[in-house]
Amino acid sequence: MYKATMKIFSGTDTGIPNYSCKTSGPLAAIIEGLPTELSSQFSSLSRMYHYPQISYMSGNLFMSDTVKFPYFYRTVPSELHLCTGIIKLLKFFSWTWVSIIAADDDSSMRAVQILKDGIEQNGGCIQFIKTFSHSRTIPLEDMVNLYIKTSSANVIILYADKRYTGAIKYMNVLQIPQKVWIITAEWDFLSHYSLGFDDKNNTLTFLKTKKNIPSFYKFVREVNPALFPNDSLTDLWWKDLCTNQCPESIRRSCGSNEISPYFMHCDTIHLGNIYSVYNSVYALAHALHNVVISDSANTTMWSGESQKFLDFLPWKLHHYLKNLHFTNALGEEMRFDENGDLSIGYDIINTVFLPDGTQRNEIVGSFNPYAPLGQDFTINEKAIVWDSEFTQIPPKSKCSPSCLPGFRKLTREREPLCCYDCIPCPEGEVSNQTDMDTCMKCPEDQWPNQKRDACIPKVVIFLSYEEPLGIALTLIYILLFLINAVILGIFIIYQHTPIVKANNRSLSYILLISLMLCFLCSLIFIGRPGKVTCLFRQTVFGITFSISLASVLAKTVTVVIAFHATKPGNKLRKWMDSRFSYFIVLSCSFLQAVFCLFWLFTAPPFPFHNMQSETGTILIECNEGSLIAFYCVLGYLGFLAGISFIVAFLARNLPDSFNEAKYITFSMLVFCSVWVSFIPTYLSTRGKYTVAVETFAILASSAGLLGCMFFPKCYIILLRPDRNIKKFLTKNSK
Incomplete structure (x- = not known):
């Protein structure tokens, strides 16, 4: 390659360094179609002489460095864009589990690293990366048997140029079933006759x-090859176009002695680098x-100056190529x-093999890195023909099946x-969504559904009237x-009887009315809590119940004073006035x-949406609001x-035949038992049942007072009127 380069620069067959023979005219630039590595080597020489180098083949991503390769131009995209396009294709089909097979040259290795980084940044993983050389097929054979055939990745990226097609053809790598192959642009693989692929519709290239260049096919058919320099490869290329297997659009009329027996270059008219060569030349x-x-706009040159002008042409040309x-x-x-x-x-390209054995190469998408974002990558998924061996269309390639909504991913230890x-x-x-890494917490007022x-x-819950x-x-x-109302009515009707009058009927009326209010205030605890109901629940209950207990006290x-006041000279007689009883009720209630x-003005109760209870x-x-006030x-x-219970308990053995202190003692015992058991039950209950526990405590304690205090009296009033006499009530017990 170096020898040929020196021949170009010197203009002679000997290739003398720093010598230029002008017999063939001045050299302005070089248009080349060398493979990646040779193109890079050629550039190292061409830049010494400041000759622009235009490649229609090399996509070497290293050569995009304008510092190291200042005079290099190309009419093909850089492999950096190729890597971006492959990553976009993987992302489109959600192929997150792939393998890479690449040639062992520097440019391919750099491209593989870019691919690896891009795939991982987009949430994908690589099962393995293997390299091979075009000069040896044994490592490739081991790779096929040990890795590709047993791989769980159904998508394999084959990154290699056409120098490696011999090894690929020898091993029939692309024949492995249920594998999708993504092949890079360096492959002229679509030449069906050069690679000998079988009918596997499993490649995207x-x-x-x-x-198509206008009038190019006509030129190919009609041009006289004799006009071109005599070269064996050029002569063979023209002869290939004479075979009957070439399409009519490019087939030439040739004599029988001009037809090539190899038939190697016919389809390169369609699939070769003609478009890139055309753009390079123009x-x-x-x-x-x-x-x-x-230069001629401001300079008049005569023939002697023309040669001097052309001596400076290369570096001048470089400036105009940059701004072309x-x-x-x-x-x-x-433009460059x-x-x-x-x-x-x-x-x-999707290569499709038809049942009759013919091959069709369909353009199913494109990637143009210079197009606006969102329009740079396009693909027609419906136009792709997949092989019948694939169980899913389009094929899937994942290390693990997708996690459905309702699940999240848990990465396996020591695995990708x-x-x-x-x-x-x-x-x-x-x-x-599918394949979520983490689950999302629901808002505080929401909860996950069953899935x-x-x-x-x-669900909004409270103790309602409907349940x-x-x-x-x-x-x-x-x-x-x-x-309670019936009992109050009985007491009013029989207010003049001894048993009603015996224990201060006014206090009995107050007690009965306060118990009625206790039953009514319990209804405030049922229903949707509001601002007003929360304010009145505990306060109304506390005041009405305090009136009831103050009345009992x-x-x-009164019972104790009445007994002791009967003794001669006892000073308690002056406390027998009913005003003293009213004072006790009012002072205790006040x-x-x-x-x-104090509770309402400092930290009043308020409606609260409890999200944590259930x-x-x-x-x-x-x-x-204030738990201290509540418990106070x-x-x-x-x-x-407790005071009522103690006083009643001490007075339980007074000698009256109908001693109300006994019933007060029992009623207070019931009351205290209910409320002592209420506190631990209230603290351990959750949800709306907390309210139910409190209302049940109100119900039980109120019913206990009502039953113990008034049922025995009603029994005598209604069923034993013979005992409802003063003589019986004042009779001493035996």
Whole structure:
């Protein structure tokens, strides 16, 4: 290659360095179609003489470096763009598990590294990367048997130029079933006759954009080959076009002695580098034209000066190539970018083998890195013909099956990120897309559905009047309220009887009315909590219950005073006035009212949406605001009940035949038992049942007071009127 280069620069067959023979005219630039490595070697010599080098073959990505290769231009895209196009193709089909087989040259290795980085950045993984040499087939054979045939990756990128086609043909690598092969643009693989592929529709190839040049086919058919320099390869190329197997559009009429027996180059008219060669020649022609026009506009040269002008042509031409902008015969605007690359892209080819054995090469997509984002990559998925051996269309290539919505990926230890297990989303989280790395937490007011693939509003719960528990409690409260009202009516009707008058009937009326209010206030606890209901729930209950307990305490004190006041000279007689009983009720109730008002003005209860009480629900409840105030109210009720119990217990053995202290003692015992058991139950209950526990405590304690205090009296009034006499009530017990 170096010898041939020196011949070009010196103009002689001997190739003398730094010697230039002008017999054939001055050298302006070199248009070459060398393979990648040879093109790079040639550039190292051409830049010494400042000769522009235009390649229509090499996509070597190293040669985009304008510092190392300042005079290099090409009419094919850089392999850097090829790597980008392959990554976009993988992303389009969601192929995340791939393998790479590449040639062992420097340019391919650099491209493989770019591919690896790009695939991993887009969420893909590479099962293996293997290299091979075109000079040895044994490593390739081992690669086929040990890796490719057993690979779980169904997509394999074959990155190699046409120098390696011999090894690929020898091993029939592309015949492995159920594998998709992505082949790089350096392959002239579409020449069916040169590679001998069988009928496997499993390849997608990135091929440099090819376009038909106007009148070119006519030129090929009609031009006289004798006009061209005598060269054995050129002569063979023309003879290949004489065979009957060539398409009519390019077939030449030749004599029998001109037909080539090899038939190797017929389809290169369609699939070769003609479009790139055409652009190379016209780019150079336009640059030369611009040089001549620019310099001759202000200079009049005679023939002696023409030679001097041409001596400086190479470096002048370099300037005009860098700023070249022209329109070719296809109406396309052509220019070299800042790296010296012509702004063209790739076609994506799908090779289809028809049942009759013929081959069809269909353009199914394209990649143009110079197009606007979003329009740079296009593919017609419906136009791709896949092999019948594929079980899925389009084929899939993943290390692990997709994780459906409701699951997330769990990477396996010591394996690539693409290899994972699918595990359900944890409680409270969802995944609404496939292959999610992490699940998303639902908003606070939402909860995952059963499949955990969407967030749905949490169920709003509270103790309502429509549910069975709410209905049952409401009916019980109303029933007890009515029983209480009936008892109050009985006491009013029989108010003049001894048993009603015996223990301060006014206090009995107050107690019965306060118990009726207790039953009614319990209904506030049922239904959707609101701002008003939360304010009045505990406060109304606390005040009404304190009135009830204060009335019981007043009755108990009255019984004790009444017994001791009968003794001669006892000073307690002056406390027998009913005003003292009212004072006890008012003072005890007033103190509770002060507690409640302080509670309301400092930290009042308020409606609260409890998201944490029960899984998947929003509990609407009343937040007590100040727990200290809440327990002070309950504690004060317990204090009143305890005092009443102690006083009644001490007075239980007074000698009256109908001693009300006994019933007060029992009623306070029931009351205290209910509320002592209420506290741990209340603290351990969750959700709407917390409210049910409190209302049940109100119901049980109120019913206990009502039953223990008034049922025995009603029994005597209604069923034993013979005992409802003063004589019986004052009779001493035996």
